[in-house]
Amino acid sequence: MDLLLSAIEILMRWDVALALLVGSVGGVLIGAIPGVGPAVAIAILLPATFSMDPIVGLTVLLGIYGSSMYGGSIPAILINTPGTAVNALTTYDGYPMTARGEPRRALSLAYSSSFFGGIFSVICLILFAPVLARIAPMFGSREIFLAALLGIILVVVAHRGQALMAGALAAFGIFLQTIGLEPVKYSQRYTFDQPFLQGGINLIVVVLGLFALSQAFVLLTSEDEKIRTTRLSGGSLFQGMRELLRHPRIASVSAGFGVIMGMIPGVGEFTAQFMSYTYAQRTSKRPEDFGRGSSEGLIAAETANNAVPAAAMVPLLALGIPGEALTAMMLSVFYVHNVVPGPGLFQNDMDFVVALYIALLILNLLVLAFLLVATKSLIQVVKIPNRFLGVCILTLSFVGVYSLRNSATDCVLAAVFGVLGYILKRLSLPAVPIILGMVLGGIMEVKLRAGMARVKTPLDMIDRPVSFILFLIIVLVLVIHVRRLWLDRRDLKEAEWLSNHRSTSFGRLLLRRKSSFLMERGKLQRARRLKWYRRLMDLF
Amino acid sequence: MATERERRFAGPRRGQILFALGFVALSVLLLTQIGSQTRWAERTAFFSQPRFWPAVGLGGMVLLGGLHLKRLPWRRFTTADRAELRRWASVLEYAVWFLVYVLLVPLLGYLPVTLIFVPLLAWRMGYRSRFMMVVSLVFAVAVVVLFKSFLGVKIPGGAVYEYLPGGLRSFFILNL
Numbered sequence: 001m002d003l004l005l006s007a008i009e010i011l012m013r014w015d016v017a018l019a020l021l022v023g024s025v026g027g028v029l030i031g032a033i034p035g036v037g038p039a040v041a042i043a044i045l046l047p048a049t050f051s052m053d054p055i056v057g058l059t060v061l062l063g064i065y066g067s068s069m070y071g072g073s074i075p076a077i078l079i080n081t082p083g084t085a086v087n088a089l090t091t092y093d094g095y096p097m098t099a100r101g102e103p104r105r106a107l108s109l110a111y112s113s114s115f116f117g118g119i120f121s122v123i124c125l126i127l128f129a130p131v132l133a134r135i136a137p138m139f140g141s142r143e144i145f146l147a148a149l150l151g152i153i154l155v156v157v158a159h160r161g162q163a164l165m166a167g168a169l170a171a172f173g174i175f176l177q178t179i180g181l182e183p184v185k186y187s188q189r190y191t192f193d194q195p196f197l198q199g200g201i202n203l204i205v206v207v208l209g210l211f212a213l214s215q216a217f218v219l220l221t222s223e224d225e226k227i228r229t230t231r232l233s234g235g236s237l238f239q240g241m242r243e244l245l246r247h248p249r250i251a252s253v254s255a256g257f258g259v260i261m262g263m264i265p266g267v268g269e270f271t272a273q274f275m276s277y278t279y280a281q282r283t284s285k286r287p288e289d290f291g292r293g294s295s296e297g298l299i300a301a302e303t304a305n306n307a308v309p310a311a312a313m314v315p316l317l318a319l320g321i322p323g324e325a326l327t328a329m330m331l332s333v334f335y336v337h338n339v340v341p342g343p344g345l346f347q348n349d350m351d352f353v354v355a356l357y358i359a360l361l362i363l364n365l366l367v368l369a370f371l372l373v374a375t376k377s378l379i380q381v382v383k384i385p386n387r388f389l390g391v392c393i394l395t396l397s398f399v400g401v402y403s404l405r406n407s408a409t410d411c412v413l414a415a416v417f418g419v420l421g422y423i424l425k426r427l428s429l430p431a432v433p434i435i436l437g438m439v440l441g442g443i444m445e446v447k448l449r450a451g452m453a454r455v456k457t458p459l460d461m462i463d464r465p466v467s468f469i470l471f472l473i474i475v476l477v478l479v480i481h482v483r484r485l486w487l488d489r490r491d492l493k494e495a496e497w498l499s500n501h502r503s504t505s506f507g508r509l510l511l512r513r514k515s516s517f518l519m520e521r522g523k524l525q526r527a528r529r530l531k532w533y534r535r536l537m538d539l540f
Numbered sequence: 541m542a543t544e545r546e547r548r549f550a551g552p553r554r555g556q557i558l559f560a561l562g563f564v565a566l567s568v569l570l571l572t573q574i575g576s577q578t579r580w581a582e583r584t585a586f587f588s589q590p591r592f593w594p595a596v597g598l599g600g601m602v603l604l605g606g607l608h609l610k611r612l613p614w615r616r617f618t619t620a621d622r623a624e625l626r627r628w629a630s631v632l633e634y635a636v637w638f639l640v641y642v643l644l645v646p647l648l649g650y651l652p653v654t655l656i657f658v659p660l661l662a663w664r665m666g667y668r669s670r671f672m673m674v675v676s677l678v679f680a681v682a683v684v685v686l687f688k689s690f691l692g693v694k695i696p697g698g699a700v701y702e703y704l705p706g707g708l709r710s711f712f713i714l715n716l
Contacts (some may be wrong), residue, residue: 048691161550164608168563171600175570178597182590187579189594190570213638217631220665387665388672394638395658395683402642403693411642415635422631426624427559428551437597445593452587496544 007354010055011362019056020359023063024366030064031071032381035219035389037084038068039211042329044393044400046204054337055352058330059359065326066118066309066360067367069269073110073302074375075382078103083382086269086308089277089301096293106298108240111371113251113299116244117306118364120255121262125310126357133350136318136343138466141454144342145447146461146470147265148321148440153474154266155324155436157481166433169424173437176201177445184449196409203438205401205410207329209417210424210431212397217422219390238372247299250280254300258307263314265323266436269305276304310360317341317353321443325432328439545613553614555624560609567601574598637661649698650688651716654680689715 010016030041041064049057072083077094090110097106139147152170159166179190180200191197244251254276261272280300281290290297315321320342322328334341339349346353371378401414424431455461462471546553578591586592637657644653659676667676687693697713704712 048687048693051692161548164604164611165560168567168601168604168608171597171604172567173597175594175597175601178594184588185579185581185584185590187581187590188577189590190573190577192577213635217634220634221627221631385667388662388667388675390634391658391661391665391676392679394634394661395641395654395680398638398641398645399683399687399693399695402645403687403695406646406694406696408639408642411639415638418638419628419631419635423555423559423628426552426627427555429559441593441597449588452585492544492548495548499544 003351003354004358006351007358010351010355011359013056015053015056016059016359019052019059020063020363020366023060024067024363025370026060027064027067028071028367028370028378029381031068031083031087032074032378033071033384033389034075034081034083034382035215035386036393037211037215038065039325039329040215040393041068042326043204043207043212044396046207046329046332047400047403049333050336054333054339055355055359057333057337058356059363061326061330061333062309062313062356062360063363066306066363069302069305069309070111070114070367070371071378073114074107074378077106077110078379079382081382086273086305089273089305090298092277092291092301093294093297096291097295097298100293102293105239105243106293107375108238109243109295109298110240110302111368112240112244113254113302114306115364115368116251117255117258117303118310119361120252120303121259121307121310122357122361122364124255124259125314126354128314129346129350129353129357132314132318133346136346139319139343140464141447141451142461142464143466143470144319144321145444145451146467146474147315147319148443148447150470150474150477151265151315151321151323152433152436152440152444153477154264155433156266157477158266158268158271159430159433160484162429163481166430169430170433170437173434173439174441174444175437176206176434177203177438177441196407201413202404202410203328203332203435204404205414206417206438207325207435208397208400209414210421210434211325212393212400213414213418214421214425214431216390216393216397217418218425219386219393222386222390224385224387243295244299247296250276250283250296250299251303253279254303255307258304259311261304262308262311263323265315265321268312268324269308272304272308273301276300310357313356317356318343318346320345322436322439325435328435331439543613549613554618554620555628557609557612557614557617558621558625560605560612564602564605564609567598567605571598571602637664645698646696647699649701649712649716650695651681651684651712652698652700654684658683684716 026041027038030036030038042061045060045064049060052060068084069086072087073090073094074083076082076087076090077098080091080095082088082091094106094110097103156167156170157163175190177200179197181187181191181198182189188198254272257276257279258269258272261267261269261275277290277297277300280296281287284290284294284296286294286296312323312327315323316327316331318341320331320334320340322331331341339345339352397414397418398411401411404410421431451461452458455463462468549556574591574595578594580591581589641653641657644657655677658680659673662672662676667673688695697716701709701712
């Protein structure tokens, strides 16, 4: 109880209240504009939050993270375009509802489900915090190293079909963080005697380039779309909660998936949504409705994705290990204020952690209230033309990069990473592994050095229970990944065999005849000719 | 006709081979420099060597990037690849816009440059109506007021502000 009171005391400030308001309203707005995700907004605002108190800065960023998915559901439901990437599944059932004249019901269900997911996860985590506080101190250098390694492996294997390139990009991130002056031996690493590389490559510069500038480039080179907004009709905005209460099982299981998946680094919203959607479809009495405007499908998708943000803060706060790009950006807010997230934070500043969770709780309430009142006006933001949005993001990116250290070199580097991010987007390759490679690579370097100093052989790294469990999980993840690769390969071979129309390809038939001739008959012929040739030569 | 392997490839075909080749070439080039760009420290454990983590990063880039290149279902450049390369080059124009903006701010000041930059780029992008020009100007003023005046982010005043008279000069340097 004392903990709760001291947490509330931390939040009882006018700047925190303002941060909550700005975070919630700003997040919804940003989410509602297709083309501007929370990553772009957080990257731009990050340097601006450095001058604020940690709790204020983090509340703004958490607010944007938590509320953008609420806003993202609006264009997903009304115009079949997800506002943020994680709202893609919402279009499956949300848009068909709009098409049959029930946009208001769909929006209301999405808001209620998101609200339930958000609140469920925060309550879970407040209850779970004492357990975490007990587990977190068991994590020493070795365990944190292994957890960071696990995080990087999970991020890589999560990109199905692109794991090799995701791994290469994560390695690129690890390499990037090594550039500059090495802090222990004071030796230069890959600075090429350039003064601007001696301080290293700043994470925020890379983040702004890869997320904000690249998105500006994408928008500036795209075409404007003609968007026709739907008039809100069909039901009331308040009926969603009643409808949600009719499906308590799906809502709670989906929120549970969100919480669990959110806590695992590198997994996140997509897996949580996929699992809860599949679960809802399998257990539904009307599975044929899924994808055609099923309320259960909409509940599963929206509950799961909104349960993730609070859970994603767990590895960040308890171990100092971010599981995805947004929490990786938030980590830099902690570092700027010399607050090192990790086991120490849970032991010494538990009230700070609980305050963050309560802030998320209040944020969900604020967002819901805002959406119930302002949905009608919010629909207009989807009409902002793409290329003008690009101009705006380019202008805002300048604030983000330049305000960091007033360095034009940083801006050049950000522009280079912006072009790289643009290329990655064009090729549908992920940029997140680079960011996580940079953050987790830095953590791994420090923790491995500290961990190895206390052990005699590398095997001693896993002689403690937590480190041994983490090691087993790493092995398990790798084994599962290799098995999946093997199954994919077998599947590919089967498909190739099925689609192989040997008899119909005349050219191939001739080729086979030719090679067969060259192989068997050719050998025979050559031997025979050789025999004849010898006999002929023998005559002379 | 696309083969099964091509159909199952995650992502579009255009530009894949260019990127993979460029990535691997850069990684190999950087890896060859490891001897001169990092140091092997005496009496230091293997895992604490300054060279260890750059080697891990670059090794991973070469190995995994190389495997990715090897497993690409395509082996030759097409016209689509060349068109994609031109498309990548086309964004350099906006990168230059951005860098010119960056270079001008310390000279002319944040507000004046933003007031020119936003409408000019909007004009370049084809938004030439009076309404969009007004929206651009309002956006430019709003950004400067929000970030520099209200949030107080660190953006230096322009060199031309030095020529302003006393009180106005410090107001401009601090807020605009």
